[in-house]
Amino acid sequence: MSEVKLVDRKDVEEKYSWDISLIYSSDEMFHEELKKLEKKIEDFKLKYEGKLNNLDSLDEAIKKYEEYLYEDSKLSHYATLPPTVDRFNEKVIANEQVYLNFYNKLARIKAGFMSEINDLDDNFLRKFIKSKRPDLAYYINNIIAYKKHSLSKEAEEVVSSLESLPSFYNLYEVTKFEDMSFDNFIVNGKEYENSYNLYENIYESHSDKDIRREAAKSFYKGLNAYKNTTANEYICHIKKEKVMSKLRGYDSVIDYLLDQQNGDRQLYDRQIQVLMKDLAPHIRRYIKLLAREHGIGDMSFADCKIALDPDYAVDMTIEESRDFLKKSLAILGEDYLKMIDRAYDERWIDFPQNKGKSTGGFCATVANIGAYILLSWTGKMKEVFVLAHELGHAYHFMATGKEQSMLNNDCPLYFVEAPSTANEVLVSEHLLKTSHDPRFKAWVISNMIGSTYFHNMVTHYLEALFQDRIYKMLDEEQVIRAETLSEVKKAVLEEFFGNSLEVNDGAELTWMRQPHYYMGLYPYTYSAGLTIGTAIAKKIEKEEGAAKMWLDSLAKGSSMSAKDLAKAADCDVSTEEALKAAISYVGHLVDQLYELSDAVKK
Numbered sequence: 001m002s003e004v005k006l007v008d009r010k011d012v013e014e015k016y017s018w019d020i021s022l023i024y025s026s027d028e029m030f031h032e033e034l035k036k037l038e039k040k041i042e043d044f045k046l047k048y049e050g051k052l053n054n055l056d057s058l059d060e061a062i063k064k065y066e067e068y069l070y071e072d073s074k075l076s077h078y079a080t081l082p083p084t085v086d087r088f089n090e091k092v093i094a095n096e097q098v099y100l101n102f103y104n105k106l107a108r109i110k111a112g113f114m115s116e117i118n119d120l121d122d123n124f125l126r127k128f129i130k131s132k133r134p135d136l137a138y139y140i141n142n143i144i145a146y147k148k149h150s151l152s153k154e155a156e157e158v159v160s161s162l163e164s165l166p167s168f169y170n171l172y173e174v175t176k177f178e179d180m181s182f183d184n185f186i187v188n189g190k191e192y193e194n195s196y197n198l199y200e201n202i203y204e205s206h207s208d209k210d211i212r213r214e215a216a217k218s219f220y221k222g223l224n225a226y227k228n229t230t231a232n233e234y235i236c237h238i239k240k241e242k243v244m245s246k247l248r249g250y251d252s253v254i255d256y257l258l259d260q261q262n263g264d265r266q267l268y269d270r271q272i273q274v275l276m277k278d279l280a281p282h283i284r285r286y287i288k289l290l291a292r293e294h295g296i297g298d299m300s301f302a303d304c305k306i307a308l309d310p311d312y313a314v315d316m317t318i319e320e321s322r323d324f325l326k327k328s329l330a331i332l333g334e335d336y337l338k339m340i341d342r343a344y345d346e347r348w349i350d351f352p353q354n355k356g357k358s359t360g361g362f363c364a365t366v367a368n369i370g371a372y373i374l375l376s377w378t379g380k381m382k383e384v385f386v387l388a389h390e391l392g393h394a395y396h397f398m399a400t401g402k403e404q405s406m407l408n409n410d411c412p413l414y415f416v417e418a419p420s421t422a423n424e425v426l427v428s429e430h431l432l433k434t435s436h437d438p439r440f441k442a443w444v445i446s447n448m449i450g451s452t453y454f455h456n457m458v459t460h461y462l463e464a465l466f467q468d469r470i471y472k473m474l475d476e477e478q479v480i481r482a483e484t485l486s487e488v489k490k491a492v493l494e495e496f497f498g499n500s501l502e503v504n505d506g507a508e509l510t511w512m513r514q515p516h517y518y519m520g521l522y523p524y525t526y527s528a529g530l531t532i533g534t535a536i537a538k539k540i541e542k543e544e545g546a547a548k549m550w551l552d553s554l555a556k557g558s559s560m561s562a563k564d565l566a567k568a569a570d571c572d573v574s575t576e577e578a579l580k581a582a583i584s585y586v587g588h589l590v591d592q593l594y595e596l597s598d599a600v601k602k
Contacts, residue, residue, distance in 0.1 A: 006197060009086040012352040016318060016377075017085070019347035022370050023078045027095060030078050034102055037071050041109050044068065052116050053124070059132045062407070065113060069406040070367065072106060075099055077366050084374060087177050087356035104164045111160030115153035118143055138560050139407050146259060149248040159244070168237035169518035175229055176515075177358065182222035185214040194218045196359050200513075201376050207310030209296065209303070216302040220506025223513075230512045231482035237518055242474050253471045257520045261413040262561065267573065271524050271531075272468050274579055275461050276496060282587040283458055284500035286449055289594060291501075300504040301493060304454075308446035308593070309600075312439055314381040318351055321384050325391065328430040329423060331540060332395075332547050339395050346370055348394065349387070351377040361386045363393035363420075367401025367409060385451055388427045392420035400557035413522060414562035414573075417456065417529020418536065419554055424452040425537035442596035445589050453586050456526040458496075463514055464524035465492050485511050528562075528573075534582040535571045546570070 024030045048061040079099030082092035117125075122144050129137045151159065182194040187210045194203070194215055203215030223230075238253070245256035258265055291299040293308055307313060316324065322344050326337050343349055348370045350357075358374065365371040371394030377383050396419040400409050428448045432441055469488050473480060490508035497503070516522045539546045546569075553568040566573045573579075 006195065006353055006355045009089065009354045009356055012354050015347070016349075016351040017347065018081075018350040018372050018374075020078060020082060020372075022346060023074050023366055027091075030075065030095065031098070033071065034075055034099065037068060037075065038102055038105065040071075041068060041106055045109050045112070049112070049116070052120060055128055055132055058117075058120075058128055061113070062133065062136075066406040068106075069409075072103075073406075074366055074369070076103070077364055077372065081364060081372055084358045084362075085350055085354070085356070087358075089356070100164075100166065104161060107160040107164035108157045111156040112153055114143075115150070115156040118147055118150050119153070122147075135405060135559060136407055138558070142262065149250070149259065151247065159247075167518065168233045168240070169515060171233045172230065172515060172518060173358075175226055175233065177356070179229075180222055180226050183218045185218040187211050187214050194222070197353055197357065197376060200359050201353065201378055204302075205305040205307060207306065209294075212306070213300075213302055216504070216506065220509055223509045224506070227482045227486070227509060227512060231485055234485070234511075234517060235480055238470065238474055238480075241520075252475055254468070254475075254521065257471075260520055261525075262558070263412070263414060263521065264561075264563070267414060267528065267562075268521065268524060270576055270579065271461070271527050272465060274576060275457070275527060275583070276465070278580065278583045279457065279461070279586065280496050280498065282583070282590050283454070283496070284498050286454075286590050286593070287497065287500035289590070289597065293597060299501040301497070301501055301507040301510075302504050304497075304501060305450070307443075307450065308597070309439065309443055312443050314443065315379055316381045316384055317379065318377065321387060324384060325388055325427070328388070328427040329391075331426065331430075332551065336395060336551070339398060340391060343371065343373065343391060343394060349373045349375060351375050353377065361390055363390040363397075365394060365397035365401065367397070367406075371395075371398055382447060382451055385424050385427060385447065388423040389420040392423035395419065395551075396554045399551065399555040403555040404557035404559060408557040408559045410558040412558060412562035412565065413520075413525045414528045415532065415565045417526050418532035418566070419529075421452065421456055421526070421530040421533030422537045422540075422550070423533075424448075424456075425534055426540065428452065429537065429541060438596045438599040442593060442600060445593050445596065449586065449589050449593065453530065453589075456530045457582075457586070460516070460523040460526035462492055462496060463516055464521070464527070465496075466511060467517065467521065467523060531579045531582045532566050532569075532571050532573065534585055535578045536569055538585075539570065 024033065044061075044064055048057065048064075052058045052061055076099060079096045082089070083096050086092055125140050125144060129140055133140075150156070176196065180196070182199070184191050184193055186192070187208070192203075192211065192215065199215055199219045203212060203219070206212040206215065241257065242253050245253045248256060250256040250259075254268070255265060257263075258268060287299060287304055290296070290304070290306060290308060294303075294306065296303060322340065326340055329336055329340070350373065353376045357376070359376065361373070361375050363371050363373045373387070373390040373394060375383060375386060375390070396411070397409075400411070425448075428444055431444045435441060466489050469492070470480065470485070473484070473488075486508040489511040490503055493503045493507060493510070511517070514523070536546070536550050540550060550569045553565055556565060556568065560568070563573055571578055
């Protein structure tokens with residue numbers, strides 16, 4: 001028998017699942033609204049196509065366009081969120097397919113409209129900003145700046161139509177959650193079931209070395225059976241990105257992808273270079289402490305997610321987590337606490353683990369309605385840190401949705417993980433202030449390093465470094481196969497961890513585990529966000545008014561660059577000072593952990 005079994009989606013407790021009916025009360029209403037919007041966008045094309053060359057008509061068209069973007073946001077979330085928790089439900093899959101068919105039409109019209117704006121005279125667009133929409137200055141100035149990479153209207157419509165089709169990411173998800181299976185494994189005569197959810201949420205950090213390592217063998221054996229399929233999905237994806245970069249006149253895929261997210265090559269290169277040089281030594285010391293405390297003489301990559309003191313795991317119920325988070329984040333003010341209450345009362349959060357549910361966590365916000373948070377709740381306090389992280393995203397985009405137009409209802413990716421990671425630091429610092437028990441403090445700090453910093457600043461950095469090397473190989477027209485991906489991933493792991501651990505067989509397949517590779521240069525933004533988040537959290541703790549300044553900056557959405565958003569919260573990322581300070585803080589935490597571990601033994 002297995003130690004843990006996942007239930008069917010129909011058997012989860014409704015009160016712990018998210019409430020999609022906040023968007024639409026029924027599927028019938030969803031289909032009605034979709035048909036209405038389909039008619040509206042057809043009328044929009046007829047009314048405004050070729051008629052944007054005066055200020056009033058452009059203003060009117062953009063306002064209508066923003067209305068339709070909001071309606072589409074509701075439709076897309078209603079259709080695409082349910083499959084992430086119930087992939088085997090034919091009804092929700094059918095809704096998703098209906099929406100995707102509609103979006104193919106919408107994408108063409110959006111591309112055509114944006115192409116017409118792109119063709120307008122630069123001086124006319126600047127006049128429009130000044131006289132009609134000063135709030136869209138950053139957005140429209142970016143259009144002007146990127147004109148040299150634009151295609152003809154017809155070509156943009158074709159490209160947009162093709163990109164709206166099911167992507168290689170969709171194929172990856174099907175492979176991962178529908179086709180892939182894992183052998184049961186046996187430890188000391190007992191049989192254990194294995195799956196993506198079970199491995200990532202339980203076995204990978206299991207305190208029993210035999211269970212942990214046998215689970216890893218089963219897990220990586222399952223991945224290996226699908227490595228060629230997954231490699232082809234990923235390689236086709238990056239080749240498509242390369243074609244698009246050439247089509248738009250870029251010499252480098254990285255520059256193309258950075259422009260897609262309003263990124264900055266200087267900031268990107270700094271993250272890639274500095275973390276390997278300055279962060280790796282601190283993490284190696286942390287890994288060696290894990291090995292020492294657990295008595296592991298042959299520390300491997302399969303062991304690096306274990307808790308420092310597994311016998312001291314802190315349990316917490318879902319009900320308790322609300323009060324805990326409100327106390328931990330009270331420093332952010334009453335509006336923040338009201339948002340936390342709404343998240344629980346209105347059922348924004350999907351807690352259960354069940355068959356057909358995606359792994360990991362995310363937050364997807366529908367402006368003025370709610371922020372949908374996916375979790376895999378284990379009853380351990382470490383999940384509360386994940387929830388604090390996602391609530392950071394929730395407040396950010398609920399504030400943006402309230403204060404900004406739909407064209408500013410986003411965020412530069414370099415900044416996007418700052419609100420979430422700042423919350424993790426605030427929760428940890430709150431816990432450290434509430435106790436003088438060295439064992440509890442060691443648990444808090446080990447969780448900060450093992451979860452907050454290891455996950456955001458190490459795991460995602462290693463993904464970013466992998467991406468950086470693969471994209472550069474692509475630019476150099478080198479042959480890339482499944483074996484290439486594994487070789488690059490293994491080299492990245494070995495370089496970062498050095499002699500602190502052995503990269504065990506199978507670990508090179510870690511590139512197969514992360515959907516972020518289908519989201520452009522997303523992974524590097526986690527360390528960027530944590531750089532800002534660490535600086536902001538420390539500032540909020542020490543300076544009166546810093547919390548308000550921070551929340552005000554979050555409400556600015558994508559109305560300014562990542563550098564300016566951080567600057568609005570009094571964090572300067574134009575130099576490497578903030579990054580160096582965040583890395584130094586990690587080193588300080590590791591030093592404290594050694595001292596506390598010794599104190600606990602005494």
